[in-house]
Structure formats: structure tokens, C-alpha cells
Amino acid sequence: MPSVKVGDCRYNANQIEKEIIIADGKGVQVIVFPELSITGYTCADLFAQQLLLEEAEMGLMQVLNSTRQLDIISIVGLPVPLNGSLLNAAAVIQKGKILGVVPKTYLPNYKEFYEKRWFTSAGDIGEKSVRLCGQVVPLGGNLLFETSDTVFGIELCEDLWAPVPPSSFLALQGAEIIFNLSADDEGIGKHDYLRSLIGQQSARCIAGYVFCSCGFGESTTDVVFAGNGLIYENGTLLADCKRFSLEEQVVISEIDVERLRTERRVNTTFASCRAHLALAEPVQRIATEYVNGKDLTLTRTFDPHPFMPQGARADERCEEIFSIQVSGLAQRLVHTHAKSAVVGISGGLDSTLALLVCVKTYDKLGWNRKGIIGVTMPGFGTTDRTHQNAVDLMNALGVTVREVSIRKACLQHFEDIGHNPDTHDVVYENSQARERTQVLMDIANQTEGMVVGTGDLSELALGWATYNGDHMSMYGVNASVPKTLVRYLVTWVAEHGMDEDSRRTLLDIVDTPISPELIPADEHGNISQITEDLVGPYELHDFFLYYFLRFGFRPSKILFLAGRAFKGAYDEETLKKWLQTFCRRFFNQQFKRSCLPDGPKVGSIALSPRGDWRMPSDATVSRWLNDLE
Numbered sequence: 364m365p366s367v368k369v370g371d372c373r374y375n376a377n378q379i380e381k382e383i384i385i386a387d388g389k390g391v392q393v394i395v396f397p398e399l400s401i402t403g404y405t406c407a408d409l410f411a412q413q414l415l416l417e418e419a420e421m422g423l424m425q426v427l428n429s430t431r432q433l434d435i436i437s438i439v440g441l442p443v444p445l446n447g448s449l450l451n452a453a454a455v456i457q458k459g460k461i462l463g464v465v466p467k468t469y470l471p472n473y474k475e476f477y478e479k480r481w482f483t484s485a486g487d488i489g490e491k492s493v494r495l496c497g498q499v500v501p502l503g504g505n506l507l508f509e510t511s512d513t514v515f516g517i518e519l520c521e522d523l524w525a526p527v528p529p530s531s532f533l534a535l536q537g538a539e540i541i542f543n544l545s546a547d548d549e550g551i552g553k554h555d556y557l558r559s560l561i562g563q564q565s566a567r568c569i570a571g572y573v574f575c576s577c578g579f580g581e582s583t584t585d586v587v588f589a590g591n592g593l594i595y596e597n598g599t600l601l602a603d604c605k606r607f608s609l610e611e612q613v614v615i616s617e618i619d620v621e622r623l624r625t626e627r628r629v630n631t632t633f634a635s636c637r638a639h640l641a642l643a644e645p646v647q648r649i650a651t652e653y654v655n656g657k658d659l660t661l662t663r664t665f666d667p668h669p670f671m672p673q674g675a676r677a678d679e680r681c682e683e684i685f686s687i688q689v690s691g692l693a694q695r696l697v698h699t700h701a702k703s704a705v706v707g708i709s710g711g712l713d714s715t716l717a718l719l720v721c722v723k724t725y726d727k728l729g730w731n732r733k734g735i736i737g738v739t740m741p742g743f744g745t746t747d748r749t750h751q752n753a754v755d756l757m758n759a760l761g762v763t764v765r766e767v768s769i770r771k772a773c774l775q776h777f778e779d780i781g782h783n784p785d786t787h788d789v790v791y792e793n794s795q796a797r798e799r800t801q802v803l804m805d806i807a808n809q810t811e812g813m814v815v816g817t818g819d820l821s822e823l824a825l826g827w828a829t830y831n832g833d834h835m836s837m838y839g840v841n842a843s844v845p846k847t848l849v850r851y852l853v854t855w856v857a858e859h860g861m862d863e864d865s866r867r868t869l870l871d872i873v874d875t876p877i878s879p880e881l882i883p884a885d886e887h888g889n890i891s892q893i894t895e896d897l898v899g900p901y902e903l904h905d906f907f908l909y910y911f912l913r914f915g916f917r918p919s920k921i922l923f924l925a926g927r928a929f930k931g932a933y934d935e936e937t938l939k940k941w942l943q944t945f946c947r948r949f950f951n952q953q954f955k956r957s958c959l960p961d962g963p964k965v966g967s968i969a970l971s972p973r974g975d976w977r978m979p980s981d982a983t984v985s986r987w988l989n990d991l992e
Contacts, residue, residue, distance in 0.1 A: 364590045364604065365396065366611045367580035369403035370415060372422035376401060379439055380429045382613055387435040390657040391615060392510065394437050395542040397577035398467075398520050399451060401426075401441040404546035405582035410442055410449060410481040423454060423461075424496045431459035434654040436510065438517060440544045445493055445502075448483035453517050453544050454495070455508055455649075462508060463501040463649050464493055467519035468529050478521075491647075504529055505536075505646045511653050513539045513620045520545040520576075523564060534568035535637040536646040539620050541568065545576040548586035554606070557591065566598030569626045569633055571618035579609050594618070597626060601663050616663050625915045667928040668902060669909045670848045670966065681855045684848075684965050688720045688840045691963030692815065693728055695838045703812025707803050707833075708737040708757055709880065710749030712849050713841055715756060715872050717817040719856055720840045722760050735762040736810060740802055742769045742795045744880035746890055752872050759865040765806065769798045792881035796832030803836075813837040816960055821846035821901050823959065823970050824908050825945070826952020827894065833879075834955055842962030843969035845908065846877070846901035877901070898948070899941035903933070907945045912968050912976070918942055918991035943991060950984035 365378035379396055386394045398404050401422040402415060409415050419441045426439065436457045443452040443464060450466040466485035470478040485504040493502040507516050516533030523530065523543055530541040541564075547557060557574075565572035571594070578590020592604035592614035602616035627633050666673070672680035696704065704721045708714045721735045737757040741750055757764045773794055777784045784791065803814045816836025818828050820843050828834040841849065850873055857869035875890075882892040895901060906925055910916045916924075925938045957972050957980055969975040 364575060364578050364592055364608075364612045364614075365400065367397075367400065367403050367577065369405055369580070369582050370409055371403075372401050372415070372418040373425070375403065376422035376425040378611065379426055379437075382611065383426070383430050383433065383435060383437050386613055386615070387430075387433045389613075389615060390660065391435055392512070392654045393515065393540075393542070393573075394435060394613075395544060395573055395575045396437070396439045397575050398544040398546040399440045399442065400544070400577065401439060403581060404440075404577050404588070405584070407582075408481070416442055416444055416449075420496060423456075427456055427459050427461070427496060430456070433458070434652070436462075436508070436651055436654070438542050438544065440519070442482070443493060443495060445483075445488060445490060448488065449481055450485070450488070450493075451478060451482040451519060453519060453542075455506075455517070457651055461495055461498050461500045462651060463503075463506045463647075464495060465504055465506055465517040465519070466502070467522060468504045469521045469525045471521045476521075501647055501649060503644075503647065505533075505644055507533065507536065507538055507646050507648045508651055509648055510651045513618075514648075515540040515542060517542050517544070519543065520547065523560065523574075528564060530564060530568055530570070530572075532640065533646070534570050535633075535640050537648075538568075538570065539623050540571035540573065540618055541565075543572065543574045545574060545591070546581070546588060547576040547591055549589045549606075554589075554591070558593065558600070561593055561595055562598050562600065565595040569597055569623055569630060571596050571620070571623065573618075575614075578612075579607075597623060617659070617661055621916070621920070622914045629915075661927055665924050665928040667906060667932075668847050670845045670905055671851045678855075678859075681852060684844070684852065685720065685723055687963050687965045688844075689724045689727055692720060692724045692838060692840050695961070696724065696728070696813070699813060701811065701813045703734050703736050703807065703810040704815050705736045705738060705803050705807040705810065705812050706815045707799055707817065708739050708753040709745075709817075710739075710751070710753035710756075710872060711875065711880075712846070712853055712872060712877065713817040713819050713822075714753075715853050715869065716819075716844070716849050717815055717840050718756065718760065718762070719853070721815055722762070732761045733763050734812075735760075736765055736806060736812065737762045738765045738767060738803060738806060740767050740769050740799045742773065742799070742881065743791075744795075744878075744882045744884060744890075744892060746880065746884050746888055748871075749875060749880060749890075752868055752875070755868045756865070756872070759862070759868060767802050767806075769795060769802065772798050787882050792879070793829045793832060795881050796829035796879070800829075800832050800835055807837065815840055816962065817841055819844050819846055819849050820968070820970065821904055821908065823956055825898055825904060825948045826955050827898060827948075828955060830955055834959075836960050839960045839962035842959065842971070843964045843966060845905045845968075847905045899944050900933075903929070903938065903941050904945050907942055908949075909968065911945075911949070912970075918946055918987050922991060939991065943988060946984055946987045946991065950982055950987070953978050953982065954980040 368374045443450045452466045455462040468485045472479040516538035518529045574593040576591040581588045589606040594602045594616040604612045604614045739753045807814045814836045816839030819841040877894040878890045885891045
């Protein structure tokens, strides 16, 4: 958004040149300016003046000459005469050449805007080329521009407000980024509407959307232009400008085209819509010259905790997550006529969240909480801290409390199969997990109820569950809730409407190291088996999981993003180590995910073998590990 003087094309061209040079120095590949940026948008009847039109063409030629040595692709707005008509157009330029001219399709002719008084729509011209600055160049609203990295298309201001914007057709024909040259005036509440409109269009098109509107310097005879620079990626705002600025601004971000391509491939609706697309004329693709690669310095940020609610709507998101879990469990309980919900309570995060979901479900159904049977099952590794928290939590929530020690049963089992109980191997650990599952299943049968599973999404991704042990239940309410979100939700419940004793218990559970407690405690009675020491930090695994599943990114790219998201917290060697662990375990443990119990999907990622994730259990991980190397 450069500084502008209405009608002074030489001044405006100078300002445009300056911003192009700055952007090129920052590694920008494509830059867009506001609508009619060479003349100023508010020239009104001056657009009928031959002098202004000649000056506009000379201004464009000035920009072409001064940027001839630069790789950057620039998109500038100007009036373009054509066979007795005048076009409100965008010129795409690079290295002294005009690559194409895109006229505006939908011209506003209401309220303060009377563009049809001066301009002709792209839909009302038959010409396919125009002579401009001594060059004969392609002309039309159907032009696509191909760079070495992406394909982009252009629409102008009002085009976006049309019931079916030109960008919809351009996206279906291959445009991955849409640039919009605009002159959007300000009004009360209009900015929020504009952002919603751009966000929705970028999401529908599964595209990047770069919107640039004129600002200070335009005439304020009747309206004010605040300057809007907005960059979106598939519905998400990446960068914006300061509105009502009196200075020029350059807004920069990076659009992840690989992510957009992945989204389009897996979105069958996009492909179907393209198959049914009927165009009056096919698009014309124009190749740009190669833009020399520069070292990529990201200006956009990446949330290290992509699953956790952020901002003002965090409370609403937490309520929504619980509502999904509660609705899923309520339907299953009602459908099966279950007379109890049986939950194994360990004093850890997952079982705590599952118990809270059960309580909220029973409250919503108007059932007595005593129908929830919380079972604590002390084993060889159970500590006083987790046991006490489990009992305190169940008592505070008013559920039925049962305690069943598994020590004698496991010792008998070891004797039966000839295993030395002093050998703390996988047999020692898994037998406890399976004994606990047997206890829960039998109590459910005993009380005509169902076992509510506690395992979370992160554990399923890593295979950190005993096959046919804690891996199994009759309904898994946490199946699509990752560990970082489990911790967040338990903390949120503790801070919202709980009595002081319950709050204290919940926060202590949050602070307790994550552990299956299958190995005896140390000499001080503390947990000796810390999960994150063995498989790595869950905040890293959840980050890896998000980008691996949601966007299909390769490990090297995930490592690249993690290095920026966790800068200062983990070095690259540590990130690489745990990403290798994630890849190995994710592939090797698929067999556990192939037979998961039912459970509700709460977000965009789930691992249910019935829908979200279908993968052969014997797929080879070697190529993914090689990519990481």
C-alpha cells in the first residue's frame, strides 16, 4: 500500500518502484498493489481525460524500466484503453515485460461507486490481447500465471463480492493463490465483514488469498479508504496491516502451496466441482520467468501447540469439545441400555478426563452419578500420590468408588506362566494392563454396564498402549483428543466452577509426571517410569502428528517447522531424535489402530480405522526416515 497522490501518475509510479525494490530485497516473489494504483482510484471523471490515460501508461513504463533487473513479479492497477472503451485492469509485470492484463469483471454502479460510468467489464469485451507500453500482451479475466513454485490468478475488488467470484473459477482451473487489487472504503462493521468474506473465499477455494486495498492519499470527498492488506491461507489469516495508517506499508507472509495442494487432493468435493465446471472459455496459462531462490526467512509463526484452543474463544472451544464427547457417550449409553459406566481411574490425566466426560454425560441425561463406577486398581507401580488423587477425585465427583488390587492376580498369573516377578520386562508390564482391563470388563458385565476407554490420540499414534489391555474398551471417549489437549481440558475444568478441594486435586493430577505406573516406585515412593523420558515430550509428538496427518507433510518439512515453533526450547538434534521415534512408532504400531473401539471425533484429526486413517499394518517406514536424514 504505497503513498498516493490522486492523478499524479509519476509520483505514484515512483512510490510503487520504491515498494517493489524493498520487497525484492526481502525475498518477495510476488507483490500486489491496490486497484488503479498508478492513477489513484478516486479520479472519477478524470478517467475520461486523455492526458491521465497517457500518463498512466507512461507511469507503467517507468515501473517496467526501473524494475527490469529484478526477478520479482509485480501486479499494479491502472486504466487501460481498448478500442473505444476503458478497462479497470491489473497489469502483471516482470523483468521489463508485461505478462498479461486482467480487467475487472464486476463493476459496482451503486451508492458512491459508479464505475460503469467510466469502465467496461471484462465480460463485455471480445479482444484477447491489448497493446500497452509498446507490447502486445494477453488480455482477459481468464488468465493464470505460472511461476516455478505456484500458479496464481487475479480478481479486482467487487469481483470478490459476486455470488460466484471469478476466483472460484480460477481456483478450480489451477490457481493456488488469488491476488485482489481493491479500493475498499470503510464503514462501521464493514472490516469484519470483509475479513470474513476473504477468509471464507480462501477456504472454499482452498487457496491463498492476498488482498490489497488503497489507503491514505485517496480522495475523501465522500468516503474514506483505510488501507487493507490481508494475506489468508485456506481460511486462516497469516498477516495484515495497520488500518488508517498515514504511511505506506508492505505486508509480507509465506503461503504454503504444498499444504494447499495436499488439501485439494484429499478434498473430493473440490475435484467433483472442477469436473462439473462449465466455462465459456478455457483459461490461458502464462509462464513467468524463473525467480532466483533466496534463503527463506519465515515471517509467519507456527503454534507449537496446534491442538490447544487459543484466544478469546478458548472457553467456547472447550465447551464444544466436551459437548461432542458427552453427546457421543450419551448416545451409546442410551442405545445399549447400559445401567453403568465403568471407568478405570489411575490418578492420571486420561482417566481424569474420561471420568469428567462421564459425569457431564450423566448430568446431561439427568441420571444419578452413582451409576458411574470408578475403579482404582493399585498395582506394582502405583504411588501414594496417584492413588490418593484417584480416590479424592471420585469422592469429590460423587461417583461409586471401587478398589480392586491387581497384585495377587498378577503374581498368580506369573506363577501360572512361569515368569519371574523380579524381571520387569514387557511381560511384567503388559500383564498388569491386561489384568486391569479384565477387571473393568467383568465389573461392566456384573453391573450391566459398559467400559469407558481412557486412552488418548497421542498414545494411539505412538502405540503407547498394551494390545488388548488399556488399548481396549467399549467406547473410547478420548480417542481423538491428543495429550496436550487432555492436559489443557483438565486444567480448564479445574479453573472453571470446581470447588477448592476438587480444583486442588485436578491441578495436582495435571502436575503429576505422565506414567503407566507399571514399574515399582523408587526408594522415595516416587514414580520411576516417566513416559516422556521413554518416548519423548508429548508436545513434540502432538506437533509432529498434526502436520503429518493433517497436511501429509514429509518429515524434513515437519522438522523445519518444528525448529521454528520450538526455537529456544529444543535444539535440532533433539527434535530430530524424537521425530525419528515418532515415525518409527507410528508405522510399527499401526496394527493396534486397526482394531480400535468406537469413539467420537472432536477435531480435524482422528485415527479411527473406519474412516479417518486407513493404513496397512506392514507399511515400511524407511523412506520417511531417509527423508529426515
